[in-house]
Amino acid sequence: MSALPILRLGTVKDVGRFEEHVRALGVTIPCDRELLTGTNSPLRAPLERGGIKIGNRIVVQPMEGWDGTADGNPSEQTFERWRKFGRSGAKLIWGGEAVAISHEGRANPNQLVIAEHTRKGLAELRETLIEERRRTTGSAEGLVIGLQLTHSGRYCRPNRRDKPEPKILYRHPILDKKLGLPSDYPVLTDGEIESVLEKFHDAAKIAEELGFDFVDIKHCHGYLGHEFLSAHTREGKFGGTLDNRTRFLREIVHAIRMIAPRLKIGVRLSAFDTVAYRPDPSQSSNGKLGPGIPEEFANLVPYRWGFGVNAQDPTKPDLTETIQFFRLLEDLRISLVNITAGSPYYNPHIQRPALYPPSDGYQPPEDPLVGVARQMNVARELKKCFPNLILIGTAYSYLQDFLPNVAQAAVREGWVDAVGMGRMILTYPEILNDASSGRAIEHKRVCRTFSDCTTAPRKGLPSGCYPLDSYYKDSEFAEKLKAAKARA
Numbered sequence: 001m002s003a004l005p006i007l008r009l010g011t012v013k014d015v016g017r018f019e020e021h022v023r024a025l026g027v028t029i030p031c032d033r034e035l036l037t038g039t040n041s042p043l044r045a046p047l048e049r050g051g052i053k054i055g056n057r058i059v060v061q062p063m064e065g066w067d068g069t070a071d072g073n074p075s076e077q078t079f080e081r082w083r084k085f086g087r088s089g090a091k092l093i094w095g096g097e098a099v100a101i102s103h104e105g106r107a108n109p110n111q112l113v114i115a116e117h118t119r120k121g122l123a124e125l126r127e128t129l130i131e132e133r134r135r136t137t138g139s140a141e142g143l144v145i146g147l148q149l150t151h152s153g154r155y156c157r158p159n160r161r162d163k164p165e166p167k168i169l170y171r172h173p174i175l176d177k178k179l180g181l182p183s184d185y186p187v188l189t190d191g192e193i194e195s196v197l198e199k200f201h202d203a204a205k206i207a208e209e210l211g212f213d214f215v216d217i218k219h220c221h222g223y224l225g226h227e228f229l230s231a232h233t234r235e236g237k238f239g240g241t242l243d244n245r246t247r248f249l250r251e252i253v254h255a256i257r258m259i260a261p262r263l264k265i266g267v268r269l270s271a272f273d274t275v276a277y278r279p280d281p282s283q284s285s286n287g288k289l290g291p292g293i294p295e296e297f298a299n300l301v302p303y304r305w306g307f308g309v310n311a312q313d314p315t316k317p318d319l320t321e322t323i324q325f326f327r328l329l330e331d332l333r334i335s336l337v338n339i340t341a342g343s344p345y346y347n348p349h350i351q352r353p354a355l356y357p358p359s360d361g362y363q364p365p366e367d368p369l370v371g372v373a374r375q376m377n378v379a380r381e382l383k384k385c386f387p388n389l390i391l392i393g394t395a396y397s398y399l400q401d402f403l404p405n406v407a408q409a410a411v412r413e414g415w416v417d418a419v420g421m422g423r424m425i426l427t428y429p430e431i432l433n434d435a436s437s438g439r440a441i442e443h444k445r446v447c448r449t450f451s452d453c454t455t456a457p458r459k460g461l462p463s464g465c466y467p468l469d470s471y472y473k474d475s476e477f478a479e480k481l482k483a484a485k486a487r488a
């Protein structure tokens, strides 16, 4: 950890002080002091590439709410979240949220499912978003809406929140232990993978029929698509060489082009990763989480259980295979790519930099701005290599009040084509719309990364911003969350 104490951005009023701290940390984050508005704002510029036209550079990242019904339909809380997406002013809605391609592939019993019986619910979600967009901004022109298709793989919990039912592709020396898997726990067979592929094809067909502009074939955060990329040790046609490890993607893309030819395809990718982290036991006590430290890996070098990971030092990224994967995306004529990193389950500080840890996390092992810079700089490097792709950047919410300054600079300087917001959407979805319209930022609505949006689902409750959003703050779930946290 850097010697510099973490600067609480909520207390910083001046962009100059923010820039000074970034410099002192020794990282690079672009930042514009002056916010441009209207047609002068880089965030308002339309984007057209690869047959895709997007009205501006503001993106809603997929944000699931653990609030679907038992059969995988949206609930009133799901609609409420999609209304937020609609009034954000963003013209690219990346996925809405993770939607499972089958019941077995759900990450929790409240995850949405795409199937015949959820057609109507998913169509209404999309319409609700468009309607809210029209109601709040007057027009839905230039709006591009995708659906994120997922199978949760190692993190499946379809039936009960406290009952993991992992579907794994290979034995993982660290993650198997974390999940408590016995040494004879079965690995998905090639035949079972073929059935999963068929479900993806059916899901894409439905998404096209419901009017979604694209589907995201999710390859991030430790779920099944991402696990394929690190299946170095798996035997057979889905493991070993990069060609085999990307067969899953290629087969889905090939099928979609045949059965849903109008549907565009995107990929959300954990572009890099690290070995898993855990709270330092020597600094954890009485329910207090210590700072994150890497799991023991000395006996596991060269490290063969990651994607975008340096095999000699798996605490560090290596983009060699990531770049090869991007070449494949170009070959497959996929131009929508959303860069993320790591996993919320085993290295949350890499994936969603935060000041306060979720209940299953650890105290930040670095200034969270270092995590923001890491994702931003990887996105920049990839954008330089692949100028023709539409590249979306992630992990901006921790920037808090300075998110608009950084987002504008990142787009203006070509680090990314568009800026995605995750947690900020839950508290202040209109932040970039306000900033690029010349309206003052409402500081009280800025996400402070309290992580209750992750802790609540870990305690069996819907996700949402309990500290700042009155919809959750005043709900019956708020008391339950308080009690669950007190018990812990």
Ligand SMILES: Cc1cc2nc3c(=O)[nH]c(=O)nc-3n(C[C@H](O)[C@H](O)[C@H](O)COP(=O)(O)O)c2cc1C
Pocket (backbone or CB within 6 Å): 061, 062, 063, 064, 065, 096, 097, 098, 148, 220, 221, 268, 340, 351, 352, 353, 394, 395, 396, 397, 398, 420, 421, 422, 423, 424, 453, 454, 463, 464
């Ligand atoms: C409550 C919550 C739900 C999320 N749901 C999804 C999801 O369904 N699919 C996905 O790819 N990422 C999901 N993410 C990750 C976010 O899209 C995003 O990558 C992450 O929060 C970092 O971006 P931010 O700094 O803007 O929050 C979720 C994150 C949170 C906190």
